[in-house]
Amino acid sequence: MQSVITLVIGFVTSVLLWFFFRPPFGKNIVRLSTDQRIVALTYDDGPSPPYTDQLLDILAKHNVKATFFLIGKRIERHPETVDRMIAEGHQIGNHTYNHPVLGFLPPFYVQRQIERTDDLIRQHGIVEDIVFRAPMLTRFLPVAYVLAKLDRTHISGDVWSWDWTTQNPDKITETVLKKTLSSTESGSIIVLHDGKAENKNANRSGTIEATDRIITALKQDGYQFVRLSDVRRAAISDQQSAVR
Numbered sequence: 001m002q003s004v005i006t007l008v009i010g011f012v013t014s015v016l017l018w019f020f021f022r023p024p025f026g027k028n029i030v031r032l033s034t035d036q037r038i039v040a041l042t043y044d045d046g047p048s049p050p051y052t053d054q055l056l057d058i059l060a061k062h063n064v065k066a067t068f069f070l071i072g073k074r075i076e077r078h079p080e081t082v083d084r085m086i087a088e089g090h091q092i093g094n095h096t097y098n099h100p101v102l103g104f105l106p107p108f109y110v111q112r113q114i115e116r117t118d119d120l121i122r123q124h125g126i127v128e129d130i131v132f133r134a135p136m137l138t139r140f141l142p143v144a145y146v147l148a149k150l151d152r153t154h155i156s157g158d159v160w161s162w163d164w165t166t167q168n169p170d171k172i173t174e175t176v177l178k179k180t181l182s183s184t185e186s187g188s189i190i191v192l193h194d195g196k197a198e199n200k201n202a203n204r205s206g207t208i209e210a211t212d213r214i215i216t217a218l219k220q221d222g223y224q225f226v227r228l229s230d231v232r233r234a235a236i237s238d239q240q241s242a243v244r
């Protein structure tokens with residue numbers, strides 16, 4: 001009898017944990033739905049001068065457009081960098097106001113983080129839908145709930161550069177190219193960082209150098225680079241969190 005109770009408690013706990021960490025509702029995009037050779041470069045935690053500006057120089061050199069998930073507090077600090085991103089045709093996304101571990105916070109707080117940052121982005125003249133990515137990709141129950149309530153999608157990614165653990169350009173380039181080229185499906189969303197949460201002095205030279213090499217290599221392989229909105233507008237299928 002006791003073993004049955006233990007089993008039941010174990011099962012119920014697993015279901016609750018699963019429901020919290022991988023809520024089976026709402027939309028979570030991990031990859032662009034396409035049969036073409038396209039990829040989306042995404043950068044989190046900026047704007048973070050001078051690195052973001054150096055990165056924008058590299059993207060301009062290759063005529064590649066990317067998507068930047070910005071931290072609200074940093075938008076307030078570096079409005080000129082945001083204006084440059086927009087002027088050069090990049091897409092702006094929301095990455096909360098001050099980068100908390102959103103997945104463990106109450107829904108009202110999650111919503112405030114999102115809406116406060118939306119307002120800051122809108123002040124830069126953005127009128128279209130704003131994409132959202134939770135810090136550390138913590139799309140847990142409170143985040144999924146608020147996004148569903150606001151009828152919004154979470155943007156994850158399928159190629160993690162791990163550039164938050166190393167700034168060695170060789171390693172970042174190798175990680176990204178290996179995952180992107182070995183993927184049997186097209187439309188990878190590549191996750192990189194031009195900033196580092198609240199640390200304004202974080203060096204991002206490795207990510208910038210790696211971006212130069214990644215673009216060169218993928219272009220040689222026939223890949224094109226898109227912003228997230230380029231493909232979503234043209235019919236991209238959202239994927240459930242289970243694909244994450």
Ligand SMILES: [Zn+2]
Nearest residue numbers: 044045135136
């Ligand atoms: Zn982040």
